Each structure stands twice: as structure tokens, then as C-alpha cells.
Amino acid sequence: MAFFERHKADKIGDAVFRGVSYFFAVLVVVLMLFIFAVLFKESLPSIRKFGLKFLTSAAWDPVQLEFGALPAIYGTIVSSIIAIVIAVPISLGIAIFLTEMAPKGLRGPIGTAIELLASIPSIIYGMWGLFVFAPFLSDHIEPWIIDHLGFIPIFNGAPLGIGMLPAGFILSIMIIPFISSVSREIFQMVPPIMKESGYGVGATKWEVIRKVVIPYTRSGLMGAVILGLGRALGETMAVTFVIGNSHEISKALLDPATSISATLANEFTEAVDPVYLSSLVELGLILFVITFIVLVFSKLLIGGFSYKGGRP
Amino acid sequence: MRKLLIAVVLMLLMAGGSSAADLINGAGATFPYPLYSKWAYEYAKKTGIKLNYQSIGSGGGIKQIKEKTVDFGASDAPLTAKELTEAGLFQFPMAIGGVVPVVNIKGISAGQIRLTPDVLADMFLGKVTRWNDKKIIDINPGVTLPDDKITVVHRSDGSGTTWIFANYLDKISKEWHDRAGFGTAVNWPAGVGGKGNEGVAAYVKRIKGSIGYVEYAYALQNKLTHAKLQNREKNFVDPSIESFSAAGASADWKNTPGFSVVLTDQPGKNSWPISGATFIIVRRQPEDCANAKAVLGFFDWAYSDGAGMARSLDYVPMPKNVSEIMEDAWTKEIKCKGQAVWKR
Numbered sequence: 001m002a003f004f005e006r007h008k009a010d011k012i013g014d015a016v017f018r019g020v021s022y023f024f025a026v027l028v029v030v031l032m033l034f035i036f037a038v039l040f041k042e043s044l045p046s047i048r049k050f051g052l053k054f055l056t057s058a059a060w061d062p063v064q065l066e067f068g069a070l071p072a073i074y075g076t077i078v079s080s081i082i083a084i085v086i087a088v089p090i091s092l093g094i095a096i097f098l099t100e101m102a103p104k105g106l107r108g109p110i111g112t113a114i115e116l117l118a119s120i121p122s123i124i125y126g127m128w129g130l131f132v133f134a135p136f137l138s139d140h141i142e143p144w145i146i147d148h149l150g151f152i153p154i155f156n157g158a159p160l161g162i163g164m165l166p167a168g169f170i171l172s173i174m175i176i177p178f179i180s181s182v183s184r185e186i187f188q189m190v191p192p193i194m195k196e197s198g199y200g201v202g203a204t205k206w207e208v209i210r211k212v213v214i215p216y217t218r219s220g221l222m223g224a225v226i227l228g229l230g231r232a233l234g235e236t237m238a239v240t241f242v243i244g245n246s247h248e249i250s251k252a253l254l255d256p257a258t259s260i261s262a263t264l265a266n267e268f269t270e271a272v273d274p275v276y277l278s279s280l281v282e283l284g285l286i287l288f289v290i291t292f293i294v295l296v297f298s299k300l301l302i303g304g305f306s307y308k309g310g311r312p
Numbered sequence: 313m314r315k316l317l318i319a320v321v322l323m324l325l326m327a328g329g330s331s332a333a334d335l336i337n338g339a340g341a342t343f344p345y346p347l348y349s350k351w352a353y354e355y356a357k358k359t360g361i362k363l364n365y366q367s368i369g370s371g372g373g374i375k376q377i378k379e380k381t382v383d384f385g386a387s388d389a390p391l392t393a394k395e396l397t398e399a400g401l402f403q404f405p406m407a408i409g410g411v412v413p414v415v416n417i418k419g420i421s422a423g424q425i426r427l428t429p430d431v432l433a434d435m436f437l438g439k440v441t442r443w444n445d446k447k448i449i450d451i452n453p454g455v456t457l458p459d460d461k462i463t464v465v466h467r468s469d470g471s472g473t474t475w476i477f478a479n480y481l482d483k484i485s486k487e488w489h490d491r492a493g494f495g496t497a498v499n500w501p502a503g504v505g506g507k508g509n510e511g512v513a514a515y516v517k518r519i520k521g522s523i524g525y526v527e528y529a530y531a532l533q534n535k536l537t538h539a540k541l542q543n544r545e546k547n548f549v550d551p552s553i554e555s556f557s558a559a560g561a562s563a564d565w566k567n568t569p570g571f572s573v574v575l576t577d578q579p580g581k582n583s584w585p586i587s588g589a590t591f592i593i594v595r596r597q598p599e600d601c602a603n604a605k606a607v608l609g610f611f612d613w614a615y616s617d618g619a620g621m622a623r624s625l626d627y628v629p630m631p632k633n634v635s636e637i638m639e640d641a642w643t644k645e646i647k648c649k650g651q652a653v654w655k656r
Contacts, residue, residue, distance in 0.1 A: 019355060030643060059499070060499060061498070061499035062495050062496070062497040062498060062499065063469070063492065063493035063494065063495045063498050063499060064493070064499070066499075122655075130514055130518075131514070135518060138518070154610065158461055158463065160504065160518075160519050161519070162504055162515065162518070162519075163504075240468070240507055241507070241511075244504040244505065245436070245468030245504065245505030245506070246500070246504055246505055247499075247500075247505065249364075256504040258468075258505075264468040265469075266468040266470075266507055267468075267469060267470055267497060267506070269368060269369035269371060269372055269469065269470060270369045270370065270371040270372075270373065270469065270470020270496040270497060271470065271497075272371040272374065272375060272496075285416070285627060292375075296401070
């Protein structure tokens with residue numbers, strides 16, 4: 001009898017637990033829909049006034065109330081791409097070193113140091129970028145780039161130390177810890193027996209990493225990169241400090257630009273006119289949609305990449 | 313536990329219900345924030361009346377006073393008489409400040425380079441692009457200017473400082489008027505944007521050959537290299553408390569509807585051309601009489617006893633004749649339940 005009652009109590013507990021879990025899971029979805037709905041509602045005045053032209057126009061005139069999102073979208077995407085291009089090889093290198101090559105005693109300290117980098121608030125990166133990194137870039141790196149690579153249009157411009165390229169650099173430093181620590185975790189999940197069989201047939205370390213470890217972890221690595229990309233797309237303060245905040249699309253990566261989040265951080269406080277405010281909210285909505293598309297795209301990619309055994 | 317809860321609730325209620333005359337809430341412009349917080353501190357020490365000022369920006373201040381969430385708003389740009397009447401508001405100037413062009417040119421120290429309105433406008437329009445341009449050399453005989461590119465630095469955030477600066481360019485240059493106009497943020501024809509006075513200052517210090525504009529007290533405290541500017545009477549003047557006062561004194565406060573005076577490009581031999589007053593905005597018909605009286609009491613004290621503190625913080629207090637005009641206007645214009653709130 002006692003056993004039976006116990007069983008019943010367990011059932012109730014289970015039901016409650018399930019209910020609570022359901023609630024929180026659904027809550028996340030509801031919250032997201034809610035955010036989307038509010039952003040959409042608040043950007044209606046701007047959507048009505050500018051329509052689709054908002055996406056293709058490069059105007060940004062708070063006096064005449066003419067707004068277009070193109071420079072901000074361009075800046076957001078290009079600075080994030082620069083960040084990914086720089087951060088991915090470095091992060092993979094770090095992760096491979098830590099899992100495959102580093103002496104045991106070194107793995108802990110270096111791993112912790114990288115994770116610490118991830119916990120530095122972004123405004124610190126912004127200030128460091130502006131006061132330390134930008135001067136260094138404008139005195140040493142950018143003059144060299146202009147002299148030696150200036151014949152390529154994207155590497156022309158003035159060595160200000162502030163602009164699209166510096167923003168990409170800072171972003172890459174910020175996302176390296178994310179990508180590298182996630183990829184390290186993933187590399188550690190490769191079953192030792194697979195690597196050992198690789199070495200067993202006489203493969204070198206390079207061959208094992210390239211032909212066993214990376215193919216096995218491909219979908220996870222994709223996830224790590226997307227995590228970094230997500231962070232780069234939405235990063236605000238650090239970018240605001242170094243991107244130069246200019247609503248223009250310039251061929252040269254050395255020139256100042258702007259991003260969606262930097263525009264929001266800069267202009268929200270003084271946007272009094274309803275159309276101005278609504279245009280800023282619509283920028284937020286666009287960022288929301290871009291992030292969503294990136295996520296969906298990555299899910300599809302991960303699906304396509306997942307390891308099916310044997311040769312990829 | 314329950315007792316504790318009740319006690320907490322009671323305390324919250326008491327805090328909320330404490331007499332509204334003991335606490336004044338204000339919000340708005342960031343430019344006068346150091347001054348208002350200094351005044352608030354001294355005033356609370358003397359009278360026990362606390363002032364809570366949130367420096368959220370002029371736009372936010374105007375919005376909040378319209379929505380009646382604060383007792384006063386503060387703005388660096390005056391509202392027009394029409395806007396004031398429509399919203400049932402009243403404004404008066406509290407202090408004068410100036411906006412200063414600051415430069416970073418090799419071998420040039422503070423006040424050494426002279427600029428005319430035309431050249432300044434051409435630089436910010438992106439038309440004069442090198443420091444050894446003939447237009448600049450012509451007005452700076454005897455000064456060696458390098459062959460460096462001019463980089464314009466402006467504010468990236470909306471700000472009253474930008475409003476004053478752009479308003480000046482708008483007045484002196486037709487082309488600026490057509491291409492950019494003025495506002496707390498404008499469509500900049502050239503340059504990079506820094507966030508806040510500190511952002512502009514950092515960029516100007518960083519970038520060789522740059523020119524930016526910051527609020528005077530900020531330029532002074534950070535030892536930035538300012539340029540001399542030619543005023544309406546063709547004199548080259550340095551920015552100083554005296555040259556801002558000169559601009560303020562020449563304005564016709566009494567006959568300007570809504571006291572909507574903009575101090576840019578004012579006449580006067582010594583006037584600094586990019587000056588501006590910062591304004592307080594209150595409701596014409598406040599509902600809480602005691603609180604409205606406390607607000608005006610504070611600003612009355614600030615006009616008289618606060619003037620010295622303003623100077624020590626590099627702000628220009630309102631001249632006595634101006635503050636008298638304002639206090640007379642308080643009596644006439646601000647009514648609570650049909651009664652004048654302020655009597656001198």
C-alpha cells in the first residue's frame with residue numbers, strides 16, 4: 001500500500017515538473033515573438049514612410065528626416081565578416097594546440113586565460129581599442145597596409161586607426177575566446193580510438209587533425225563559428241568606439257563606417273521625432289531578422305555537414 | 313516574515329508619499345550636468361531640499377517634461393515659442409556656454425591658428441581638405457602649416473553641442489544650410505564621429521591633422537588646442553568666459569517670444585560666435601503648487617548664490633539683468649490653480 005502511494009506522489013511530482021519545464025520552454029518562444037511584435041509595431045511609422053526603400057537607401061539625415069539602413073547593414077555585415085575571417089583560423093589553431101599538442105601542464109592555464117578573455121566586458125575592449133589599439137594601428141600597421149597594398153581599393157584610405165577594419169580586428173579579438181573554447185570542447189569529444197587508429201596506420205599529426213579530427217567535428221565547429229558570428233553581429237560598445245560612426249559606404253576598409261548597433265547606441269537618446277525614433281527601431285528589427293537568418297542558415301549547414309561516418 | 317514585509321511596504325509608501333516639495337526631479341541636457349549637480353549638492357546642504365537630475369540628453373528632457381514625469385526639463389537648444397505654447401511649457405536660460413573648434417596640427421599650439429566662418433564651414437563640408445590650403449594660409453600669415461590631410465571629427469550621438477555648432481554653420485554658410493541644416497544630429501558631409509565630448513576629444517588627440525568641436529569647459533579641462541575664430545565684427549577672438557558673456561549680453565531676451573534666443577553669431581566686438589544658453593523648461597500650469605514653488609526657489613537661488621559656483625566650473629552664469637527679466641516672467645506666466653507661483 002505504502003509503495004502504491006509513493007508511486008502516486010511521484011506521478012504528481014512528475015506532472016508538476018513537466019508543467020514547469022513546458023512553461024519555461026514555451027516562455028522563451030513567447031518572449032521572442034513578443035520582442036518581434038513590439039519591434040515591428042514601433043517601426044510601423046518608418047515602414048509606412050519609407051517602405052522597402054529603407055533597406056536600399058543610404059540617406060541618413062535627421063534634419064530632413066530621411067533615413068535608410070543600407071550603410072548600417074553594410075557595416076554590420078562587413079565588420080562581422082572581417083572578424084570571422086581573422087578569428088576562425090586563429091581560434092582553430094588555439095583549440096588544436098590545446099587539445100593535441102600542448103604539454104599537459106600548459107593546457108589548464110592557457111585554456112583559463114582564453115576563457116577569461118571572454119568574460120571581459122565589451123566596453124573595456126572598446127576603450128582599449130580606442131586608446132591603445134587605434135594609435136598602434138594608425139602609426140605602424142595602417143601606413144604599411146596603404147604603402148604596400150594600397151593599389152587594392154579596399155586597402156586605400158587614411159591611416160586614422162578608426163574605421164571598418166579596426167572594428168573588425170577588435171571584434172575578432174572578442175570572438176576568438178568563444179570560438180576557440182567551444183572548438184576545444186568539441187575536439188575533446190573525438191573518441192581517442194579514432195585518432196589512435198589514424199596514428200596506427202602511420203598518419204602524421206597534421207594528417208590526423210586534418211583527416212580525422214576536423215571532419216569528425218565539422219558540424220560542431222560550424223556551430224562554434226556561428227556563435228562567434230552572432231556575437232560579432234550584435235556587438236555594440238566596442239564597435240561604437242572604433243568604427244568611426246559615419247553613415248557612408250566606402251570601398252576602403254580603412255575608412256570610418258557604422259553598424260546597426262553602433263547607430264542605435266549613438267542616436268537613441270536624442271531621437272525626438274517619431275519618424276527618427278521609429279527608423280532606429282526598424283534598424284533593431286533588421287538586426288533581429290539578420291541574426292535569425294544567420295541562425296537558420298547555420299542550422300541547415302550543420303544538418304548538411306554532420307558526420308556520417310567514413311569518408312566525408 | 314510577514315511583519316518584515318509590512319514594514320517594507322510601509323517604508324516604500326512613506327518614501328513615495330514624502331512631501332513633493334522636498335524632492336525636485338529634473339532630466340535633460342548633459343552639458344550643464346556638472347553644474348546642476350554641484351548646485352544640487354550645495355542647495356541640499358543649505359535647505360535640505362534634494363534635487364535629482366538625470367542627464368539623459370536634451371531630447372529626453374523635453375520628452376519627459378511633456379509627459380509630466382519630471383518637475384523640470386533641461387535643454388541646450390531652446391524650444392520655439394510655438395512649441396512652448398502648444399505643450400503648455402515655459403522656458404528660461406540658466407547658464408551660457410560655448411562650443412570650441414579644437415585642432416591637432418603638427419607644430420601648432422592653442423590659439424595659434426585663426427579660422428574664418430567660411431573656412432570653418434568649408435572644412436566641415438569637406439571642401440577644404442589640406443591644412444596648407446591657400447584659404448587657410450591667407451588668414452594665417454607667419455604660421456607654418458603642414459601639408460596634412462584635414463580629418464573632420466564630429467559627434468556621433470545626438471547632442472546639444474552639435475545643435476549649437478550646426479546652428480552656427482547654418483547661419484554663416486548658405487551651402488551648409490542647403491546640404492545639412494541644423495539639429496541635435498545632422499547629415500554630416502564629411503568626417504568621423506566620436507561618442508560624446510570625450511569621444512571627439514579622443515579622436516582629435518589621436519588623428520593627426522584633425523579638427524573637431526567640443527564644449528568649452530571640456531576643451532579647457534583636457535588642454536585641447538583651440539582655434540581662434542572670426543566673429544561678426546571681423547575680430548579674431550579666443551573662447552573664454554568673457555567672450556561668451558559678451559555674446560549673451562548682446563542678445564535681446566526681453567523681446568524674443570518664449571525667450572527662444574540662440575546665441576550663435578551674435579554682434580559685439582568681443583563676442584564668441586559659437587555661444588549658446590542652456591535652458592530649463594517647466595510647466596506653465598503645474599498641478600502641485602508646493603513643488604512648483606520649490607523648483608523656482610531652487611533656480612532663484614542658482615541665479616544669485618549659484619553664480620560663483622558656475623564660474624568656478626567654467627560656466628557663464630546669467631547676467632543679473634537677464635535673471636531679473638526671467639523672475640518677472642515667472643510671476644506673470646507660471647500659475648498654479650490660478651495663483652502666481654513665484655512672487656519676488
